Amino acid sequence: MHFDLEYYDESQRAEWERFIRRAAQGTFFHFQRFLDYHPPGRFRQRHLVFRRKGHIVAVWPGALREEDGVPSWTSHPGASYGGLIVRPGLGLLEVHHLVADLVESAKSLGVDRLRLTPPPWIYHRHPTEAVEFALLRAGFRYLKQDYTQAVDLAALPKDEEEVLLRYDPKTRTAIRKARRDGLEVRHDVPVAGETLAEFYGILQRNRARLGVTPTHTEAELARLAELAPKYLDLTLAALHGRPIAGILNFVCNEQVMLEFYIAHNHEDQAHRPVPLLVHETVLRAQRRGFRWLDFGISTEAGDRVTWGLAAFKENFAVQGFLRNTYVLDDVQGWKPGDFFLPEVRRVRTDMR
Structure with a gap:
């Protein structure tokens, strides 16, 4: 894993809420206080926190459930918008690592499908479509495209x-x-x-x-x-x-x-x-x-x-x-493509 990963627990509530208020695409639907309104037991909540040097750089508000008979990790079935919510200014390479770490985490949970509906760019404090770009390069596909006005x-x-x-x-x-x-x-x-x-x-x-x-x-x-x-x-x-x-x-x-x-x-x-x-x-x-x-x-x-x-x-x-709603099928069989991440030796050569 490129980042330090942990599953959310209640001790992180204040830190999570602060991060959502500052994140590039954070909305009301990503607050724990919003997710709390659902009756206990409606969803098997499983939120993922990505850290670097102790600081949150991204979160995945998600829930585990069956979708069409397929074990899935969805962001978020109880909200209009979910998605991989990132810190402003995160570079494209780092976003690709986030997506790779997310898929590997899903593998460890035994799920076969990842699904998310990120907020449209009009919701962004700092407009970026780096997450969507990395998702598509990782093999996610459009499950549906709704039209909002x-x-x-x-x-x-x-x-x-x-x-x-x-x-x-x-x-x-x-x-x-x-x-x-x-x-x-x-x-x-x-x-x-x-x-x-x-x-x-x-x-x-x-x-x-x-x-x-x-x-x-x-x-x-x-x-x-x-x-x-x-x-x-x-x-x-x-x-x-x-x-x-x-x-x-x-x-x-x-x-x-x-x-x-x-x-x-x-x-x-x-x-x-x-x-x-x-x-x-x-x-x-x-x-x-x-x-x-x-x-x-x-x-x-x-x-x-x-x-x-x-x-x-x-x-x-x-x-x-x-x-847009994105989905990745066959999570367990996922492998990054040859050009999903830069080849390490070439990057080092270019930096000299």
């Missing part, structure tokens, strides 16, 4: 009327109608108690019409808000004091706010609460200094595009990005 908040004007001009005309009309109808927008709503119950009821009914259920239970959202209150941001739209729609955002890091849930009462759709909520979130995220507002993916399993959802997001001057 985000607003570049830094490119938007500061004046609200000028922001509205960036939207589709129908969307501007919808926002103005919502305001004429007297919708009240409430920010900083507690993700707990009565207000969470009101939002979750709207969310459940909305998702039931689509034949699905929310990713999180109400209790899980309450638990998450207890563990990381600064990272959840709930806004409600009310008509005559009655909540009719809501949007729950995750503060992923100082770069990105992510729209995770947005829902409305079907019978109140004519008041156009959703365009108003999205617009208010754009303004709020911009005022708080985020670079990007991520609307989330517009794709489904089986390489399907949710065309209507993608088109709705395009009304708000979004840009498109890929969210």
Whole structure:
């Protein structure tokens, strides 16, 4: 092994959290406090820490489980994003060594598959695709490529009327109608108690019409808000004091706010609460200094595009990005290719 490796334990919690806050691609989804919201026993957590001279240079937040009958080490099945999270400024050769050490560690655990979904580059404090490059050179392949859409908040004007001009005309009309109808927008709503119950009821009914259920239970959202209150941001739209729609955002890091849930009462759709909520979130995220507002993916399993959802997001001057998931099959049979790492003698000759 090139690095000193160890599996995470609770004595390293504070150090792990500090590292995530400074890492090149660290997000809310990589904090132990986020991973803690899962009920005990849901995942066989097995996180890997890479050190050099005692300092953390990378982490792998992962869990062991069966996927399609194959023993797998996944980063992370309980989070939107996982991946090999690295210290800023780590060189390309060092990143290749990280990938090699990760695969060798997976071999020792007896798994046959490695899978990860790194954050897209808009989440990076220090943009780098060295990890993705090394993964592909090591034999990882794309398992799927999702399409996510985000607003570049830094490119938007500061004046609200000028922001509205960036939207589709129908969307501007919808926002103005919502305001004429007297919708009240409430920010900083507690993700707990009565207000969470009101939002979750709207969310459940909305998702039931689509034949699905929310990713999180109400209790899980309450638990998450207890563990990381600064990272959840709930806004409600009310008509005559009655909540009719809501949007729950995750503060992923100082770069990105992510729209995770947005829902409305079907019978109140004519008041156009959703365009108003999205617009208010754009303004709020911009005022708080985020670079990007991520609307989330517009794709489904089986390489399907949710065309209507993608088109709705395009009304708000979004840009498109890929969210890639990588997989390495046959971990036990893995060997680095002839040119995966430099030949030692040649490197020494070049250095003279």
